[in-house]
Structure formats: C-alpha cells, structure tokens
C-alpha cells in the first residue's frame with residue numbers, strides 16, 4: 001500500500017486545531033476551520049443547529065456506483081481546561097506542557113479524518129461515498145449525537161475515532177449508563193436548643209451512602225456517588241441533602257438489580273429515620289455489543305491488518321457517540337486513535353499513532369468499495 005498520508009500536513013492540521021479553543025457548546029471556530037477544509041476537499045457541508053450547539057455533517061459523493069457509504073465521526077469539543085493551552089513537539093510526541101489538557105481527545109481524530117479525506121481528494125482514490133459527522137458537546141453527555149437527525153444519514157456503517165490508546169483497539173461493547181439524583185428531606189431544628197426535634201438529612205444521607213454498593217461491582221458493572229450537596233448552617237439540624245450518582249453496566253439485568261438495591265436501601269433508611277427521599281433517574285445512553293460475526297467488524301480487522309496493525313477487540317466502561325449511533329441502527333465501531341492520558345494535564349499523542357490513525361481511516365474508505373454486506377434498512 002503506497003503512502004498517501006502526509007504526516008507533516010497532518011501534524012499542522014492537528015496543531016491548528018489545538019490552537020482553536022473548543023470547550024463543549026463553544027465549537028463555533030472549530031466548525032469554521034473544519035468546514036473550510038472539507039469544502040476544499042470537495043465535500044458538501046451543512047451545519048445542523050440544535051439548542052446549545054451544532055453538528056457538522058459533510059457528504060462526499062462516491063466515485064463508484066453501488067458501493068455502500070462509510071460514515072466517519074469524531075467530536076469537536078474538548079474537556080476543560082484548555083484556556084491558554086501550551087504544547088510541545090518533542091521526541092515524536094505532541095504533549096501539553098501547561099496546566100491544561102492537550103485536546104487530542106478528540107482533535108487528533110478530527111485531524112486524522114481531515115488528512116485522510118485530503119489525501120483521498122489529492123490522489124483520486126475511488127470510493128463509495130463518505131459521510132462525515134463531527135459532533136459537539138460529546139464531553140457533556142453526547143449532546144450532538146443525541147440531536148442528530150438520523151433520517152439525513154445514509155450510512156449503515158460508521159467508524160468513530162474516540163477511544164484512547166494505541167491504534168488497533170476496536171471497542172465492541174459499551175455499557176448502559178444511568179444517572180440519578182436523590183433528594184433527602186429531613187426536619188430542621190435548632191441544633192443547640194432542641195436538636196431532638198430534628199431529623200438530620202446529612203446523617204440519613206451518610207447512612208444511604210454507606211449502604212449503597214459502589215465502585216466495581218463486577219466485571220461489567222460499576223456504580224459511583226459523585227456529588228453531594230446539602231446543609232445550611234452549623235447550628236441547624238440539616239434539612240436537605242442532594243446526592244448525585246451513576247450506575248453503568250453492560251448487562252441490563254445487573255444494572256436494574258444494582259439500581260433497585262440502591263434505591264430501596266435509600267427508601268427504607270429514610271422511612272426508618274422519619275425522613276423523605278425523592279429519586280429521579282435518567283438514562284444517558286444505552287449499551288451496545290457488536291457480535292464477533294458482524295461483517296463490518298471483520299472488515300475493520302482486515303483494514304487494520306492491511307495497515308500492519310494488530311486488531312484487538314475490547315470492552316469499555318465509558319460511553320461515546322458510538323452508543324448513540326448503534327442505538328439508531330448504525331453499526332458503529334469506536335476505534336482507538338493513539339491519544340493517551342486523555343482528560344489529564346499529561347495528555348499526549350505519539351506522531352506515529354497520529355499517522356496510523358489517519359492511515360486506517362483512509363484504508364477503510366478505500367476498502368469499503370469492496371464491502372460485500374448489503375444490510376437492509
């Protein structure tokens with residue numbers, strides 16, 4: 001396979017993107033840059049607004065008839081802090097050197113996709129049509145993906161580049177993720193004069209937190225209480241506490257069991273202590289599991305091997321836009337693209353991985369013309 005990826009240009013694109021600040025819901029300038037680049041590569045680009053931000057959807061017309069289109073996806077936003085970002089390129093590694101993240105999650109993926117389609121255009125490699133979806137506010141709860149108008153998307157197969165680690169990993173399963181908020185209402189009383197008349201919401205909360213299963217519950221299930229707010233004054237038996245937590249599992253039965261354990265413990269403790277508890281829950285996204293026999297998974301294995309990369313199928317405990325795409329009937333594989341130590345002040349990417357990630361995208365586009373499977377809608 002001849003080398004079509006221009007590493008120098010790829011690095012330039014990535015560092016251009018690093019210099020554009022794009023925290024969640026503030027992807028405007030990033031969108032402008034991407035749009036201009038995609039138009040240069042012959043793509044039709046539309047910006048689909050939703051309440052809060054927008055998604056960029058780009059279509060590249062195929063040059064081969066009767067071939068299935070391929071969807072490529074990454075998110076435009078980054079976790080914070082990013083203000084005043086400083087980075088260095090040293091020993092073939094691009095890393096953050098300030099008190100900020102690098103934003104390789106997911107700007108390195110955006111750069112890899114842009115380079116792949118630029119190389120494609122330059123060399124007139126035949127392809128069967130490309131749809132690119134750049135989402136927004138992924139980091140704040142997959143907002144862009146959740147607002148996608150799936151009727152406008154033709155592809156049934158997608159590559160999402162949003163998984164950390166060396167290039168080669170394919171995420172074949174991700175959990176369902178629910179969040180909940182528990183409001184515990186006690187009874188306020190003066191803590192010095194008549195504390196016996198009060199019911200401390202803080203003590204009730206403490207009991208509930210101690211009882212609630214958390215951490216790694218089994219290989220497929222985790223739970224966490226991440227936020228607690230409450231009380232008002234040291235001289236008042238606390239009236240109210242709010243607890244916010246989450247549960248994730250690859251197994252819906254297990255998820256339900258853990259949830260019921262936590263919620264019923266809360267209710268019975270509150271009843272026993274003469275407090276009240278109100279619970280609200282929300283499903284953030286649904287689990288998916290790609291079957292090992294899935295033709296698109298085997299296709300991706302081949303693509304990686306053709307790039308001299310050993311494919312590895314993994315489970316993740318995190319969610320990504322791939323959850324939402326799979327929920328909508330698109331076979332979406334989330335690939336690791338080389339970014340490392342994401343969401344930290346030590347975030348970096350090796351230039352070799354930056355290159356490989358782009359190469360994999362390009363090779364997938366080329367190989368898609370021969371993808372035999374014709375899925376029904």
Ligand SMILES: [Zn+2]
Nearest residue numbers: 075105106162
């Ligand atoms: Zn990400």
